[in-house]
Amino acid sequence: xxxxxxxxxxxxxxxxxxxxxxxxxxxxxxxxxxxxxxxxxxxxxxxxxxxxxxxxxxxxxxxxxxxxxxxxxxxxxxxxxxxxxxxxxxxxxxxxxxxxxxxxxxxxxxxxxxxxxxxxxxxxxxxxxxxxxxxxxxxxxxxxxxxxxxxxxxxxxxxxxxxxxxxxxxxxxxxxxxxxxxxxxxxxxxxxxxxxxxxxxxxxxxxxxxxxxxxxxxxxxxxxxxxxxxxxxxxxxxxxxxxxxxxxxxxxxxxxxxxxxxxxxxxxxxxxxxxxxxxxxxxxxxxxxxxxxxxxxxxxxxxxxxxxxxxxxxxxxxxxxxxxxxxxxxxxxxxxxxxxxxxxxxxxxxxxxxxxxxxxxxxxxxxxxxxxxxxxxxxxxxxxxxxxxxxxxxxxxxxxxxxxxxxxxxxxxxxxxxxxxxxxxxxxxxxxxxxxxxxxxxxxxxxxxxxxxxxxxxxxxxxxxxxxxxxxxxxxxxxxxxxxxxxxxxxxxxxxxxxxxxxxxxxxxxxxxxxxxxxxxxxxxxxxxxxxxxxxxxxxxxxxxxx
Numbered sequence: 001x002x003x004x005x006x007x008x009x010x011x012x013x014x015x016x017x018x019x020x021x022x023x024x025x026x027x028x029x030x031x032x033x034x035x036x037x038x039x040x041x042x043x044x045x046x047x048x049x050x051x052x053x054x055x056x057x058x059x060x061x062x063x064x065x066x067x068x069x070x071x072x073x074x075x076x077x078x079x080x081x082x083x084x085x086x087x088x089x090x091x092x093x094x095x096x097x098x099x100x101x102x103x104x105x106x107x108x109x110x111x112x113x114x115x116x117x118x119x120x121x122x123x124x125x126x127x128x129x130x131x132x133x134x135x136x137x138x139x140x141x142x143x144x145x146x147x148x149x150x151x152x153x154x155x156x157x158x159x160x161x162x163x164x165x166x167x168x169x170x171x172x173x174x175x176x177x178x179x180x181x182x183x184x185x186x187x188x189x190x191x192x193x194x195x196x197x198x199x200x201x202x203x204x205x206x207x208x209x210x211x212x213x214x215x216x217x218x219x220x221x222x223x224x225x226x227x228x229x230x231x232x233x234x235x236x237x238x239x240x241x242x243x244x245x246x247x248x249x250x251x252x253x254x255x256x257x258x259x260x261x262x263x264x265x266x267x268x269x270x271x272x273x274x275x276x277x278x279x280x281x282x283x284x285x286x287x288x289x290x291x292x293x294x295x296x297x298x299x300x301x302x303x304x305x306x307x308x309x310x311x312x313x314x315x316x317x318x319x320x321x322x323x324x325x326x327x328x329x330x331x332x333x334x335x336x337x338x339x340x341x342x343x344x345x346x347x348x349x350x351x352x353x354x355x356x357x358x359x360x361x362x363x364x365x366x367x368x369x370x371x372x373x374x375x376x377x378x379x380x381x382x383x384x385x386x387x388x389x390x391x392x393x394x395x396x397x398x399x400x401x402x403x404x405x406x407x408x409x410x411x412x413x414x415x416x417x418x419x420x421x422x423x424x425x426x427x428x429x430x431x432x433x434x435x436x437x438x439x440x441x442x443x444x445x446x447x448x449x450x451x452x453x454x455x456x457x458x459x460x461x462x463x464x465x466x467x468x469x470x471x472x473x474x475x476x477x478x479x480x481x482x483x484x485x486x487x488x489x490x491x492x493x494x495x496x497x498x499x500x501x502x503x504x505x506x507x508x509x510x511x512x513x514x515x516x517x518x519x520x521x522x523x524x525x526x527x528x529x530x531x532x533x534x535x536x537x538x539x540x541x542x543x544x545x546x547x
Contacts, residue, residue: 023492024161027500035164036150039171040143042504043180047139050511051181056124056131057521058514059182062086064524066183067130068111068532070094073354075110081531082296082358083369086185088228091354093183096137097130106133117536124538134183142180145191146171149470152198156474157481166477168500172507173473174413175466181511185229190466192225193235198474200239201246204322207254212269212335216343223347227359230366234454235467237311238447240318242471245439247326262331269335273342280345286357287364296361298368307367315340396453403452412509413465414502415472419445421495422472425479425486437482444475462510 028035057064066086069079070093079090100106108114108126115122150167157163170176179187196218203214222239225232256262286292288304301307316337323333351359362369402408406416422445429438448468455464486492525540 021488023487023489023496024159024165025487026493027496028161028164032160032164036167039146039164039168043139043143043146043171043176046177046508046511047135047181050508050515051139052132052135054181054515056128057524058517060521060524061527062185063131063134063183064528065531066090066093067127067134068535070097070134071109071111071114071130072534074098075112077111077534079354079356079359080533082356082362083373084185084189084229084231085359085362086228087351087354087359087363088188088224089183089185092141092188093134093137094354097133100133106130111534114535117538120538135181138183138187139180141187142176145187146176148191148195149198152195152202153474153477155202156198157477159481159484162477162481165496166473169415169418169473169476169503170470172503173415173465173469174411174462174507174510175464175469177412177507178462178510179466184463186231186463186466189225189229189232190235190470192221192228193232193239193467194470196221196225197235197239197242200243204243204246204251204326205248206250207252207257207328207332209255209257212332212339215336216339219340219343220347223344224350226366227347227350227363230362230369231455231464231467233311233366233370234451235447237314238451240315240321242443242447243318244322244325245436245443247322251326251328253327253329253332257329257332257335262329262335266331266335266338269338269342273338273345276342276345280348283348283351283360284364287360292357292361293365293368296358298361298365298372300365301367301371304365308364312341393453397449400449400452404449412462412506412513413469414499414506415465415469417499417502418472418476421499422476422479425476425483429479429483432483434482437478441475441479444471444478448472448475 030038065081066089069081069086069090073079073090073094074097079087081090097106097109101109106129108130113126115126117123146167149170150163153166154160154163157166175186175190178184199214199218199221203211222232222236226236253262256265288308290300290304293300293304319337319340320333322328323330323336328336348363351363399409403411403413404416404419422441426438426441426445429435429441448471451468452464455467480486521537521539524537528535528537528540
């Protein structure tokens with residue numbers, strides 16, 4: 001962020017706005033660097049007070065599952081957990097444990113190095129060290145996500161004050177508050193796709209010679225996100241619609257893409273994409289094999305590969321629509337499509353780092369994997385055809401709208417209160433003639449509601465907020481960036497200060513809840529035999545013997 005503060009200007013008269021009347025200036029009085037330092041300090045205080053010190057079995061689902069698989073991989077055993085499949089999270093924890101052991105900071109870094117359940121004191125000490133090491137890694141990943149989010153938003157909105165407030169809103173959102181202190185798969189998955197969205201918004205606004213390469217990077221981020229949590233497919237599917245209104249007059253192709261040489265570069269991109277697909281094809285075929293789905297206990301939706309092909313066509317159609325709307329040349333469009341396909345194929349190769357057919361099946365069949373965890377109502381609705389699915393979606397939207405009122409259904413989600421301002425802000429922007437920004441905010445908000453409507457079938461837990469909170473926050477940022485006069489309104493500062501306080505207080509509700517829980521670890525015994533077969537727990541009856 002730029003250290004030189006921008007002086008707000010009133011669009012009505014062109015005179016500088018007095019700082020005492022500028023709500024943004026009063027809310028960001030520490031400046032860009034001071035404000036960012038305060039955000040990071042606040043996250044650190046929250047983590048160490050309401051996370052690091054919690055009893056090691058408090059967040060056993062999924063802390064234990066991830067740690068068990070990391071210990072197993074470090075012992076030369078195969079990964080077991082494929083539900084999400086949490087592939088990158090498990091691999092990252094594995095490498096983190098290796099590093100800590102090499103530094104002499106972690107003794108229990110493999111399954112064989114863990115004390116037996118019969119030695120309760122030694123087992124507790126080893127698991128405490130492993131869980132705390134994992135929580136520190138989760139905290140560092142969350143900090144990295146917050147910094148990257150702020151850096152990308154800085155390229156989208158013009159005022160550093162808005163960037164700082166958006167970064168604060170994301171850092172203290174319900175999703176980050178949960179994920180920065182436990183090992184779960186949603187954080188890396190959501191951040192991968194959200195960062196791809198923000199990157200595409202940035203590079204789509206201005207033509208450049210290297211834009212197809214940025215598209216390839218965004219596609220790779222999406223696939224990497226999917227490799228960690230299959231629910232990322234919902235956000236990926238929303239990208240074509242959400243991105244469509246984010247072009248500008250500077251989006252048109254420039255330089256080489258407007259000359260015949262651009263077709264030569266497009267041909268090179270196509271050949272590179274073909275090579276990438278050929279390299280990844282064995283993985284794709286293995287993941288879609290009917291025998292592999294049957295072995296994983298999944299029922300294919302139609303012929304394996306059909307809806308995956310439809311989704312790919314949908315994404316590519318979105319790229320073509322964007323190109324037509326914002327005057328991007330055919331050569332660059334072809335190169336960008338090839339780059340996206342090639343980037344996605346190369347990202348699939350990451351699954352070879354710790355190959356297991358279970359990971360492939362989950363990644364290549366995300367809807368089947370998601371439906372395997374659906375509630376009975378969802379299962380019966382999907383069997384009832386299009387009408388049943390439509391009713392299910394409408395009911396999901398109803399439940400999400402109830403949550404957005406906060407009164408009809410409370411939740412530890414500060415972003416709910418942002419929607420109370422975004423919805424009238426969209427109407428105000430439209431009536432004021434800011435039609436493009438109104439559509440941008442509207443589509444971001446609708447995408448968040450739609451994704452939540454599907455997530456509500458599993459209770460829309462706080463862990464799922466990380467997928468849609470960034471969309472709500474970006475919608476508010478782009479609106480306020482174009483409605484600069486709002487900052488001088490009479491109640492702008494009180495409302496901003498209230499939102500500021502709500503984010504701090506409500507965002508910590510779930511961590512406080514976990515710290516104050518009085519339940520014991522016995523609930524882990526319901527699933528540890530399945531997910532942790534080689535790591536008996538001392539408080540579970542008749543633990544299975546190690547082999």
